[in-house]
Amino acid sequence: MKPSSKIDHCDHQNSSGDSPVPACLLKLNLYYRLPLIGFCIFLFWQSSFPSLSSVPWFPHDDKLMHMGAYGFLAFLAARNLHQEKPFFNRTKLKIMAILFACLYGLSDEIHQAFVPERTASVWDFAADVLGSILGACFYFDILHGKKDS
DSSP states (O other): OOOOSSOOOOOOOOTTSOOOOOHHHHHIIIIIIHHHHHHHHHHHHHTTSOOOOOOOSSTTHHHHHHHHHHHHHHHHHHHHHHHHOTTSOHHHHHHHHHHHHHHHHHHHHHHHTTSTTOOOOHHHHHHHHHHHHHHHHIIIIIISTTSOO
16 A cells, blocks of 8 residues: 555544644654654664675675665655655755665764774775665655656
């Protein structure tokens, strides 16, 4: 079942007089915000442990993993922002999603500098930035077409 493209106006009144959470806010929280928050928590948790010492599949495979992770983070951020701010310009939303994912990547690299056996890397951050750009552009330009800018 596909969710509607925009959150409907919430009706804050009901017949019983109590004030439950409107269905549209529940949907926004469960379907759009929770995956974003959950993935942020997963990234923080994953980078809180020493890196796994394994043989790389190919040179710089960790950069591809960074690109994929932060591309997915930017995708989730773009998806959430698009639902939460439906009247915002899509270019502005794309920039906000990219900035969010890039800043989270920067904070993750700083965090890793304090984790034993982990290091902060400018090249990992560069991969985070590239992945963030690709993820937000994928959401807005490919999945939702270039309707407006």
